[in-house]
Amino acid sequence: MLDSYRSLLQYGNSKLGRAIHVWSIPAIDTCPGSTALCRKLCYATRHRFRFESVRRRLAWNRRQCDRSDFVERMIAEIRSSGVLVLRIHVAGDFYSAAYVRKWIAVIKASPRVRFYGYTRSWQIASIAPALAELSRLGALRLWYSIDAETGVPRIVPPRVRLAYLQTTPASPPEQAHLVFRPQQLRNLPELPTVCDHETPAGKQLRVTCGSCSRCFR
Ligand code: SF4
Numbered sequence: 001m002l003d004s005y006r007s008l009l010q011y012g013n014s015k016l017g018r019a020i021h022v023w024s025i026p027a028i029d030t031c032p033g034s035t036a037l038c039r040k041l042c043y044a045t046r047h048r049f050r051f052e053s054v055r056r057r058l059a060w061n062r063r064q065c066d067r068s069d070f071v072e073r074m075i076a077e078i079r080s081s082g083v084l085v086l087r088i089h090v091a092g093d094f095y096s097a098a099y100v101r102k103w104i105a106v107i108k109a110s111p112r113v114r115f116y117g118y119t120r121s122w123q124i125a126s127i128a129p130a131l132a133e134l135s136r137l138g139a140l141r142l143w144y145s146i147d148a149e150t151g152v153p154r155i156v157p158p159r160v161r162l163a164y165l166q167t168t169p170a171s172p173p174e175q176a177h178l179v180f181r182p183q184q185l186r187n188l189p190e191l192p193t194v195c196d197h198e199t200p201a202g203k204q205l206r207v208t209c210g211s212c213s214r215c216f217r
Contacts, residue, residue, distance in 0.1 A: 008064060008077050012087065015197055017210030020085045023074075025062045025092030031125070032095055033120030035149040037167055038061050040181050044091035049154045058091060085216055087209070090119035095121070100130035107137050115140040116216035118163055122153055132157040141216050143178065161198070164193075178215070 012020035027044035033182045039045075048054055064070055078086065094100045094117075107115050115137075122144045135142040135157045137178060144153055147165040152175050156162065164176035167189055172179045179193045186198055196202040196212045208217060 006060070007081075008061070008074055009081060009083065009086070012209065013090070015190045015208060016087060016090070018209030019210040020087055021078075021081065021083045022087045022089045022090045023061070024058055025065065025095075027091040027093075030062065030092040030095040031120065033093065033123035033150075035120065035147055037147045037149050038120065038145070038165055039148050041165065041167070049091060062092075065099055065102070071102050071109075074102075074106045078113055079171045081083060083113050083139060084136070085108075085114045085116070085210070087216075088115060089119075093121050094119050094131060094134075097127050097130035100127060100134050104130075104134050104137065107134075111139060114216045116143070118143040118145045120145045120150065122160075123150060132160075135160045143215065146173075146176070 009021045009023055012022050013019050016022065024044070027042055027049070028039060030126060031038075034042075043049070050059075054200075064073070077083075088103060094103075103115075107113075119141075119142065122131055131142065134140065136159060141161070142159070143161050143163040144156065145163050145165065146152060147198075148167060152162065152173050161177040162175055163178040163180060164172045166172055166179050166181050166185055167187065172191070172193065176193055177196060179191060180195050181188065181198050186200070190199050190201070196207045196214065197209070
């Protein structure tokens with residue numbers, strides 16, 4: 001019974017800001033499209049994500065995804081918590097087409113909420129069609145995560161944007177709408193596509209996703 005009473009959603013971290021609600025599941029295990037590069041740099045396997053309490057919480061979240069009432073509970077909580085913006089997966093990814101379809105149902109029932117998320121599961125043939133369907137929902141901004149190992153997808157659904165994980169000083173592909181840089185590359189010359197939180201100027205201004213909003217516009 002306890003499972004049904006715990007909140008599904010949490011508030012954003014220092015990068016996202018408190019105005020954004022988040023949903024996460026265990027990274028790597030739920031990331032069938034992950035690459036060696038993204039696994040090596042994955043923030044969701046470091047720092048607070050190593051705490052036993054956080055790991056237990058994410059495992060609990062993952063179990064909720066399998067429950068037949070996941071969609072109803074998520075919709076009810078979004079409404080009762082007054083969610084305005086929901087980031088799907090600070091940790092984790094769309095691990096199956098059935099799970100993507102649960103989110104399609106949640107988003108369709110929550111027209112006043114803005115959703116966004118990033119995924120490498122576009123590389124998985126059994127999941128890609130469901131992601132294309134998900135990306136068509138106007139309330140959601142879906143980003144296909146790319147890096148030097150994935151390359152640029154051959155087919156990009158019309159509303160999908162590309163987020164590139166830069167791992168060397170070489171210029172990002174011109175198709176990238178957004179560039180994420182690990183700490184050691186943050187002093188490279190600024191580009192308009194670099195995440196505002198990860199530039200020296202953005203750092204000084206304490207930009208959060210809530211104040212920036214580029215990823216969910
Ligand atoms: S570009 Fe803006 S909204 Fe997107 S991750 Fe960076 S700070 Fe957040």
